[in-house]
Every structure is written in structure tokens, then in C-alpha cells.
Amino acid sequence: MKSYNSRSRALICGTAMVSILCVTFPALAQDTAQQNETQLGPIVVQGQSGTAEAPASPLTERTERAVIQQRMVTDFKDFARRVDAGVNFSNQTNSVNLRGLQNDRVLTTLDGIRVPWLTDPRDSARGGVNAFDFESLSAIDITKGADSSRYGSGALGGVVELRTLNPEDLIDGKKNWGALVKSTYDSGDESWGNNAAIAGRFNDTWLLVQGGYKKGNETGNEGTIGGYGTTRTEQNPGDFDQRNVLVKLHQYLDGGHRFGLTGEIFNREEDFSNMRGTTSSYQPGSLQSGEEVDRKRLSASYDFISPDNSDWLDQANVVAYWQKQSLNNTTDGFRLPDSRASIIPRDPFRYGFPTGVYQRDNLLEQTSYGLSGNASKELDLGGLSNTFRFGGEIYWQDTHQYSAGVDNCPDVNWNTIAQPFGPQSCRMLHSNSSDMPDVDSFTFGMYVEDDIKFLDDRLTITPGLRFDYYEHSPKNTSAYQGSPLFDPEYLEGTSDSRFSPKLRAAFKATNELELFAQWSQGFRAPSATELYQTYGAPGSYARIGNPDLKTETSNGFEIGANYKATDYSVSATVFNNYYRNFIDTVTIAPPGGEFPVGGITGYDNLDRVRIYGIELSGEWQFADNWRTWGSFALSHGKDTGTDQYLNSVAPLRAIAGLGYATDTWGTDVSLTMAAARNKTSGTGFKAPGYGLVDTTFWWQPEQIEGLKIQAGIFNVFDKKYFNAIDVPDGTTVASRDFFSETGRSFRVSITKKF
Template sequence: MVVRRSRSVLLACTAFLALGLGTASYAQTTNQNDATADKAAPKSDRVTELKPIVVKGKASKDVLADSPTATETTAKEIDDNQITRIEDLGRSTEVGVGFDRTSGSVNIRGLQDDRVLTTIDGIKIPFLLDGAREADGGINSFDFNTLSTVDVVRGSDSSRAGSGALGGAFVLRTLEPEDLIAPGSTWGGVFKFGYNGDDRSIDGSAAVAKRIDNTAVLFEGGYTHGHELQNNGDVGGYSTKRTEADPADYNQRNGLFKIRQYTDVGTFGVTAEHFSKDTDTDWRSKQSPTGNFRPGNYDETDGIERNRVSLDYKYDADSADSLIDTANAVFYWQNLLRENGAEGYRYTSVIGDYWRRNEVEDRSIGFNGNASKSFDTGNLHHNVTFGLDVAFANTHQYSAGGDSCDLPRWAASCAFLHTNQSDMPDVDGKRVGAFIDDKIEIGSSSFSLTPGLRFDWYDYSPKNTDAYRDSANYSGLPSGQSDTRFSPKLRAAYQPQNNVELYAQWAMGFRAPDVSELYLNYGVPGGYVSYGNPNLKPETSNGVEIGANLGDDDFGGHIGGFYNKYKNFIDSERSVDPTGTYPLGITEYFNRDNVRIFGVEVNAHKKFDNGIHIKGALAYANGKDSDTGEWLDSVAPAKAAFTVGYATEIWGTDLTFITATSEPKKDGDSFRTPGYGIFDLTAWWEPEQVKGLSLRAGVYNIFNKTYYDALNVASTSLTQPHEFYSEPGRTFKLTLTQKF
């Protein structure tokens, strides 16, 4: 069965490549007469006509972002709003987007972790779930200075995205040479320098692109050095009374290289990308003058690194007679590594040196491609889009460490020292997805229907390793899991005029279980244990949404409402061990039968002729277990932002009010985050005397309000006073940008 499926994958890839080659051949045939005439001319009279670089806007969008529920943040808006982290989006352009710093995940419509799909240039960035040792996350392994756009796709729709897009998709596109090279020029560049007061960081980046004939190259690099993210606590010292953030230092590096070859049959390219961030924290909240870890002798380490190399292809037809209108394809290799650990010296329990280095790594190779074609059948106009996604990945988890326990690792006094082992087997994963949808416009009625269907197959194969066999709970290799899923959708839209779109959509989605949820085996007899569940079922969703996109850049907005139901929602719970083998309890993953989330999203903006502009946005979601009535911790309270500003051609300023409601009452919660309201003031200046120079500055949380982000509190064990978990108080940002 595995062999047959692998052959099917290869045949599908071959078919897609054959289609691309057929397109190239067709394009060459349509230009055959011109090519023949050129060959007949004397060599000295031939002229090499450079194909211009054209930014085609919407035509170049990622296929996932082609949706009425998607919104785009451009590189200019990233600069204008001084966005350096994902949470900055939720404070400016994307009020409904959150970021959980504990798990390292994007939150859209009340879902996060691997229920929100993150892609960069069409390549999935996997969310890594450690399950036991806090080496989670990985999707924030990019620098905003490398991005051309950020598209946020809201809603449960797997018809194009595949597994993991239950809450939506976070779609990133990196800079292309044409983003830097102005029309009529052969080169361009940008230099940025900034200071961010919320972590006292200084960053610099530079990007340059050059075009020589029909070849273009791009280089980008950046470096940031910073410290701990500030909170609004004012009590220093050590242990559980500390409210100030623990001191930290971090270094962040990124690099991007691209080469593009523009031809009559499309654009071919090579991309190489690197990102790394290392953080060292003086873990004072875990230290005590008389405790096991003393001042200056307990540090936390945290690291993330992502590397990828990809081969890219893009095609936009010059004629409606082409076999296909557009095509995009990427072959890639990617490696993502998350590390977390600690180092110190024990004074009272198992006296001596202590250290841990925990890691989760995902290595993948794959292909992602799509194409589209428009044609008419009678009174119907069709725009068919289809695609293929194939990936092979290996997931590896390991914990290394040392301590001064002289007894065997599993002895009672060493029960919590189990390390130098894997808490799950290595897992080889395969996935294949294929989709097709057809936007059918009915005559001149301005009405369209878009049916769509996606097929997904995944397969997990656990592999035994010496490190896994050496774990305390090893009882043999768990079984693998394989499943298939069809995800249909149907969207209806009515566009009575260019700046008005009404839509309604029904869509289904799914998420395959994470390998950690299936195969985690962490713990030791005499203590506690966390088990994966190899019998978990994939999550599925069934949702409806209605909404409207109105107006244009000067005056417009969006309003939408959604209702989603989820089956087999994966969660974990702790229970008492009736045998007494694990006296501190057993934690195990399970499927919830029924979960529902509903909500509304509204935004509007208006620009006046006198330079004044206003805008506002609101996001609200409500999520519960339909059977038990339990609230979902991942659903943030309602949040809104309102901005009034003034702009001329050379300077402008904005005052933004951001507010959120209090967290709903939840059973067993010791702390409900209160509602808040904060003000941000920003300004920019582009002096006429220096072409391409811009200065931006901002004062954030002007009145130094103590407030809390519910997402960062909900998933955190509250061992400190509440102020320890507060967001930054009054901070300042300054950014200088020079474009060439």
C-alpha cells in the first residue's frame, strides 16, 4: 500500500511537471514566427529585447490569499506602523490577529498552534509541539524586514490550504527584486535602522537588488540585539514575589538571497533563506537566596533556527489563447529547529551542576504548485484553479542534560531528572493534497458561485531510536497512522458594482493530529506522565460565513459574521492514576466531541480631502465546548482599535485607541484578565531635501497603563504576582529608512 501511494505521488508530480512543460512548449510555439524571423536576420542586426519587470498586484497573490476573507498588509504598511513582531499586527493593521508568546503561535478567530496555517512563499512553516519540555512554536522564524506582504486569511477553509487552516492562514511573501527596483531603473535598495523601547533592541537591515539583462538578484540581511520584553511590574528581587520581567539578552540574524531569470515562458528562480534567534535569560523568578537555585545560578536558554532553499517558477500568460493563464510552483528543502533549556547549580536537592537542552526539529522536502485557466461555456464564465502539494518530513525530539545524581536515573530521588532521551520516536511523515475550484460567473448578473474540493492524505511512520528506547516509559514502538480527507466548499458572491462585494460561504476543514499529540511518552514511575494518543482522530470543521467588502482605499470597510462547529477537537486533560504508579497524575490527549466558535469582524476607514483620515476595527469571537459548556482558553476577549490621523505629502501623525473587554468567567481560573484601553501616538516625516529618507517615531501606551493580553496569560502557569504577566508600559520606537 505504501509503495502504491508513493507511486501515485510521483505520477501526480510528473503530471504537473508535464503540464508546465506543455505550457512552455505552447508559449514557444505561439512565438515561433517571431523567433524564426529573428534567426533570419543578420546577427549584428538582432536586438535583445528585455522583458520588463511588471508588478501585477493581485495576479501575484498567493493562491491561499485569493479570498474575500483575506486582508493584506504591505511592506509600506509594515514600515508605517513600525511592525517588528506578530503581536504588532494585532495592534495596528490586523486587530483580530493575536500571538501567544508562551506557545509561539498565531491566533486567528480563537484558534492557534497548528490550527492556523503559516506559509512563506508557498512553503508551510510547521508549528512544532514539544508537548513536555516547552520547545514549542517555530512559525515566527522570519524577520518582517524581509517581507513584501502579509496576508491574513480568516476562516475554516481547507479547500485550498489543507490540514491546519481551521482558524485561518497566515500567508507571508518575501521581497522580490521588483519590490526594490523602480520602473526605469536597473537597481534599488533600502537601509533600515531602528530602536524599540519595549525590549530595548537595536536593529539594522539592508537589502539591494540588481538587474542585468533578464537576470535579477537580491540580497537582504539583518541583525537585532535586544533584551527582555518589558512588563509593567515594579518589584525586583528573586522568587515568587518578583513582578519585573526577568533580565534577558537576545541576538537575531536573518539573510535572504534570490536570483530570478525572466524568460518568455515564465520566471525561474532560486531562493535561500536563513533565520536564527538565541535568547539567554537570568531566571530570577525561579531563584531564591535560600532555595535550590540561588541568585546568579539559574539561566534559561531559548533558540529558533530556520533554513530553506527553494527552486521557484512563475508564469503569467500574455494571451488568452494559452493553455493556462497562470502557474506557480516551488520545490523546497527546509529545516526548522526549536530549542529550550536551562542551566544552573542546585544547592539543596541533588546538589551540584544541572543543565538541560531540549530540541524539536522538522526537516522537510516538498513541492507546492498551482495553476489557473479562464474560459467560457455558453453564458457562464469559468475561472478554474487547481493545485498539488506534496511533502516528506522527519520530526525529531530529544532532551540532553546532566546533573549530579549518583543514583540510577529512575531512582526515587532522581525521578524528575530523566533526560538524555527522546520522549517520542522519530516520525517520518508524508502528505499529499490536491484541490480544484471553479469561480463561475453567471452572464452579466454580477453573481458568481465558487464550488471547491480538496483531497488530502497523510501518513505517519514512527521509527525506533536508541534515545527513545532509553526513556523510562518505553514499552515498544507505537503504531503509525494514516488517513484521508475530502474538504469541500461553496461560495456565493454578488458584486453589483466594482467597490461592493457581498458573499456567503460554507466550507469544511480538517487538521491531522500532531506527531507529539500521537506519540508523546514523557514521565517516570513515582512522578507524573504525559501520554500521546495514537488513536486520535483528525479534527474536522463545518462552518458558514456571510459578509461584505465595501468601498475603496479612500472610503470603505468590511463586515462579516461566522459560525464554525468542530468535531474531534484535540485537547489534553490530567487525571488521577488509580494504580498509584504516577502519584502526581496522568496527562493524556483526547478528542472532544463538539466545539463551536462564532463571532463578528468589522472594519471601516475614511480619508478626507483636507488630509484627515479615520479608521476603526472590531473583532469578537465566542468559543465553548458544546457538550460541557467549558470556555476555550484560546479565544481572546473582544478587541477594537480606532485611529484618527492627519497626513500631508511629507509628514503625518496618528493617534490610536486600542481597547479589549474583560475575559469571560471561566471555571477554575484564578485570574481573569480585565478590560483595558490604551493610546498610541505615532508620526512620520519624509524630508524633501533627502530623496527616499523617512523617519518614524512612536509613543506606545502613552499613559503607562497596566494591562494584560489574555492569550499570554491563559496558557501560562501563574506562579508570580499578576503584574509579572502584564504587557509593556510606556515605550518608544524610532525608525530610519533610506531607499535608493
């Protein structure tokens, strides 16, 4: 375990600030006379992700808002079903899955700001990367696989870069304002969604205000068995409310400068009658579950694009931000007397069998603030064309966890109470304490890469290098001291650093065909939860962290080709990724001794993991008004140390689409296919294969300018199917229908642009 080093931290902070200043001020330090002579309209700023735009890459694919809207994509599930077969989303962990990796091994950013994936020590709340409204997006960039010279910790599986609307997106031509309103009904969850955005400009000042509200019920499945208990396969009845507000202000200055301020609020609350979770422990109908995700952010940005490439930098971007994200999981029920209480001659409460009101509010909260920046410059050195890209990020995170509750358990030291009648419920039902210390985290990263062109610019060699440093500092709090498993050893800090190199070669065989190969390394720092959680109590079971976890690392190899012609394009990638010190949940001690119910589980580093596969995608405009598109993804993953399959790897998936469009109307039909997953480890779910048909239609009447009507029918043939990575391990055939996906549903939307 590495100790906290304040001198190293100060040195890194100073280096980071110098890097950010080097990115920003050369672009500002232009000749004043030149600025006065140059009159520019709005600049189209690339690199809003906090990284400079890379040359065409086989790993990064951008999906514009037009495609998102056209295919009626409202969440990551839709994106995986109608846009990209290589993207999956797990409802079990509320995370994006790329190439068999998910959770915090896939980095998600929103306007260049990291959106954390969080998990509570009690496994009661997971997610956070879906804490945004798809209606607020202007584009989505997907990078599959680690790109070590641009992204730091958490990008082992890839990167999802989300870009929100700008005021420039709503104002056409020389107009001074623009607006958009949209209303959508979805039968899959019986939801109504309303969204509106308005933007205006005054000289070089641009303003956007966007907001949305959505209300609905539980998402339907194909289960048919109702009632209470684990035999229920129908969805638990429930409802949700989702709301968001986005405000952006852009100020342009002569010479290619733009300053921005952004404020954003997102909140989603879900409440369910947990009829499936109701057992003999609760009064039927009393058990309610709730989940809430809340995210707020404030950010300031500076963007620069050189008007004539004569400045010190061609492009620069800096973002300073504050972000607060929280997950809440609540339980509210009425506990029935334990059946064992009737045979106890004395007060049953003494022996830990609670009755009456039972409530829990499990909170996990992370506050982040930091800076990220990037810049690029093209230069001729030694007769060769070079494009340098460099940048960095520095951020702090404060992680806090707390469980509040009421359970009618007596306030006693359970370690001193005998167990004459076996394990006692109150030993485990502790509340009003923290299952981990508060943790202050610090991370710094910086990178540089260079496109060097040879052979008349047909061959491009791109070396890159990134350095990352992190440290976690746990804090002693009274709430943590109240935990039954409080351990002062968990209050020792940890830190580590890593250099991650990359080398890519791309060869233009023809004007249309590019061949490429890439090797890159990546890493992921262990999370605060993995390091420091201490949930459980003697007499029951324990789930503990491991402060000695090592950093996960990867070596990724890819080869492939891109072919782009006038009417069609095709890309293919073969990848082979090796991971060391892969962090996974392991059994530390079987049931028995102090923990007779479930033993002790925790985290440890697996020696070696391998994931390899192939991805294909393409589109073809084969006739006037007609087009077709498709994608294909196959991954195979194993823990090579134990020869066990990785259950997070999805089976083979493919999408094929056909569309017809005129100036006023169009229609799309898509077929989504998945092979059966027969190879799993342990009790992993063996999902059957499936094929789904979705169809959408849109109409823009000429008589009403800006009006668009859309409709879609999804899973047209009402196929019962399962998303393999959604179904928990250990699910039996009898209960699996509870985890089935939605059957036939329809969606209708009306949009008016002003």
C-alpha cells in the same frame, strides 16, 4: 489505528507528480514563434503563496509593506495592535491566534512554504511561526477561517501568508539597481536593529541580497517586585540576538516565464537569568534559561503569467523546497541539596536528591522538503464565464526530539529503587534520551475550484473540493529506547485521508456592494508530538501521546458584505464554526499509584466545539490628506459537550485610527481597546479590559532624496494591561503583573533608499 500502506503512498506520489507536471508544462509548451515575437519586461507575479490569487474575498486581507513600515510594525504583537483587531499573538505558545484558534490550527506559510508550529514533549520549547524578520517582508495576507478548497491541514482557524521581498521591489523604473538601509531603536526591549538590502539587474537576471541583525534585552512589563522566587513580578533580566539573511535570484524568459532560486537563514537566541524560577532547589542567581529558534531553507520556483491569455494556462506557480527548523530550550543552574536529604542516614544520591551542576538542552527539530503548485484558467463554457483554479502539494517531514543534560543523578534503574521518603527528584530528571520516537511524515493534497458567473456576471457561485492524505511512521531509535516510558506500541504508524468541500456565493448588488455567503469544511491532522510523546517516569508524573487520535474536522458558515467606494470601504462578516474530534489535553489518571506527583495527562478528541462571532473593518479618506481606519472582532467559543469556555478565545477587541499625511510628512494616532474577559473555564485568567493610545510620526526631507525618519510613542498613557491569551491558566492576582505587557515605550528609525 491505520497501518502504513506503501502501495497507497506510491500511487499518491505518482498522482502528485502528474498534478505538478500538468501545472507546469502546458505553460512551457507554447509556440516557439510566438515566444520569439513577444518581448516582455519583468512580470508582476501573483500567487507567490503557492496558491492562485482568489477573487476579492471577505476572508482575505492583504497588508502591504508600506502599511507595515508606516505603522512601525516589527512583530505580530504590533500587527495585532495597530493593523487588525481580529489577529492576536500568544507569547505563551509563540503562535498566531485567529478566531480563538492558535498553535498548529493556524497555518503559516512563507513564500508558499509551510512554517511549522512545534512544541516539545516537555513543554520547554514552543513556536517557530515567528522565525522570520518583519523587515524582510513585502506583504502579509490574512485569511480568517478555513478555506478548504485551497489550504490543507492546519488551516482550521485561518492562514497567515508571508511574502518576502523580491529584487523587483527595490528597483524603481528603468534603474539597474536599488538599495535600502534601515536602523531602529526600541526602548521596549532596549534593542538596536540594523537592516540592509541591495538588488541589481542585468538584462533579464535579477538578484537580491537582504540581511538584518538585532540585539536587545528583555521586553519590559509593569511588574514592580524584584528578587528571587515566584513572588517576583519584574521581568527576568536577559538579552537576545537575532539575525537573518535572504538571497533571491530571478531569471525571466520571453513569454511570461520566471525561474527563481532562494536561500534564507534565520536565527534568534535568547538568554535569561531565571530569577522567578529560582526556588530552594537552586543556588540564587545560578539558574539560567535559554531559547533558540533556527530556520534554514532553499527553494526553487517557477512562475508563469500568460502575456495575452491565449496559452493553456493564464497563471501557474510551482515551488520546490527544503527547510530545516529547530527549537532549543536550555537550562543551566546549580542545585542545592534537597531538604529531605538531611534526614536520610545513607548516601542521599541513592534516594534521588541531586546536588551540584544541572544542565538541560532540549531539542526539537523538523526537516521538510516538498513541492507545491497552482494554476488558473478562464474559460467560457455553455455561455457562462468560468475561472478554474487548481493545484496541490506534496511534502515529507522528519521530526526529531532529544534532551541532553547533566544532573549528577546516579545511573541506576529507578524502577527497582524503593521510595521510603516520598517521590524522588532523580526519577524525573532523566536526560540524554528522547521522549518520543523519530517520526517520518508524508502529506499529499490537491484541490480544484471554479468561479461560475450568472446574471450578467453579478452572481458568482464557487464550488471547491480538496483531497488530503497523511501518514506518520515512527522509528525505533536507541535514544528513544533510553526513555523511562519507552513503549513499543508507539512505534505503529497511522494514516488518514479527507475530502473537504466548499461552496461560496457572491452577489454584486451594486457596483460598490457585494453580498456573500460561504460554507466550507476543514481538517487538521494530529501532530507527531500529539501522537507519540512519552515524557515522564514512574514515581513522578507522565505526559503521553495518543496514537489513536482522530483527525480534527470543521464545518464553517459565513455571511457578510463588502462595500468599496472611491473614498471609503467597509466589510462585515458573521461566522459560525463547528469542530469535531477537537484535540485537547486531558487528565487520563489523577495523581496516585505509579505516578503520585501529577498523575497522567495526554491527548484525546473532544466531541464538539463551537466558535462563533463577528468581524468588521473599514477605512475612509474623508478629506484631503486625512484618513481614518478601524477593525472590530468578537469571538465566543465553548466545548459544547461539557459547556466549558475555550480559554484560547480572546475577548472583544477593536482598533480605531486617524492619520494625516502630506508628500513630506505625516502622523497617525490609534486607539486599541479590549473588553474584560470574565468568562473562562477552570483556572483561566480573567483579564481586565483596557484602552491604549499609540502615535507615530514620519518625515521625508525634500533636501535628501530617499531619506525617511520615523518615531513612535506606544501606550502613551502608560496603561497597565494584559493580553488575555498570554497569561497561563492558574495565575494568581498576586503574581499576574509578571505577565503584564510593556508600559510606555518609544521607537525611532532612520531609513535611506537608494
